Amino acid sequence: MYTTRSQQSRQRQQEKKQRQKRLRNWIVFNTVLVLSIVALGGYYWLHVKPQEVQQASTYPTEYPLDQATAPDSYGNDPVVDDNDHSNQPDEEAADPSRATTEADTEHLDQTATDSEAIDIPSKDSTSTDQAPEETTPESSTDKVEPPKSSSDSSESSNKELQPATRTEPSGQTVTLHFGGDVMFSGKVGEKLAKAGYDYPYQYVKDSFTSDDLTVVNLETPVTDSNTTAADKTYAFKSSPQALPHMADAGIDAVNLANNHILDQGITGLTDTIAQLDQSGIAYVGAGKNSARAYQPVYFDRKGIKIALLGFSRVIPETSWNAGKDQAGVATTYDSTAAEAAIREAKSKADLVVVVAHWGVERSDTLADHQSDLAHTFVDAGADLVIGGHPHVLQGLEQYKGKWIAYSTGNFIFTRSLVAKTWDTGVFEAKCTVNGDCSMQVIPYTAELGQPVPMPSDKAQAVLQRLQTLSNHIQFDIKGNAIANPAN
Known part of the structure; x- marks a missing residue:
């Protein structure tokens, strides 16, 4: 139709x-x-x-902000070997500039005067009189080329290592050991779940249990809670099972003033503190309020009273600062509160030790604020300053007769493809009642979750590199640091 x-x-x-x-x-x-x-x-x-x-x-302008990048433990690169040399760098936080308020400073001063001091009992008397056992390096087939320094080197930097010339301080001394960044999260946690939580201390336990004080930087909350901080792209969390083994290995105290301790929020921090208390490990650098965060902790060893404090110059945002009624971290964007705490410690102790979190990740060159703060700490009364956060070794300095180790590197940590992050060490100080200290660096390799002694030739290369990074400092073949102001 x-x-x-x-x-x-x-x-x-x-x-x-x-x-x-x-x-x-x-x-x-x-x-x-x-x-x-x-x-x-x-x-x-x-x-x-x-x-x-x-x-x-509001950010400080002294140096470029660290860019947040994936930590090694979250790397997506193919596994190279059992040590998982991930190609991803550790996450580092930006640097918020938050000066401690006048009210907080007044509160700190008042609390520091009125509050009861935290005194830690002495170690077992059977071990405190022994010198730490010298670790014999294991053989290794790894070949690590010492990275070239981007810092200026003095004439002494180019000299060969000296023969062993250690001079012990006169009189009664205490032996202190310091390790770098410690965490039990990510691939480290997986490794320890199989190898055991005592695995990290196989090569350091003898030294740590026979000394007078061992301190590391605890770069992780220790908690079973799932309260990841809203401001963190990459957040660590470690099992409470790790801490009793840490205590058994001779680690007496940890610094909590860093850019990861609040990765699981306030709940994670309070859980960490409770777990440390339960394990008998002292802590500095963070707390339920600013008074506790900045408060020194005291140790009596061989008739010498040691004060320990911890501060951070690196946090992700201002809310991480401890306040009058706010749990958090003791920070030093404004060093007023830290200086007051050091002065208080100096009035009560024979030896004042400061552990600082500062600098720029993966850089062996000092940021301006590192030397400025270190000198400020010594001027306020610190006898020994031990730094961390860059994940690499940095140089040493002696300022007004006091030793400053700017970065101890990683210690019990993940492993990356960046070779200079593998180099670490045990930093040993022998100190007198007058606050005079010697300094020795015993090189180790930071394997996945375990520091391992270096063979002699590799250790000498690391010490030579440290000498290059240090100003007017030489090392002998045993790692003893010798101040050489004449060069």
């Missing part, structure tokens, strides 16, 4: 109307889309961008 001309006309009109309707719908949709994009862009430039600019203006 043939359609009439009038029917064909009506059909064409209907098709035309449908095309026009589809066109109108397309125009309306795209108009709404464009208007939405314009509205969102306007909101960003009017409301979000000004806040970013204002926030950025």
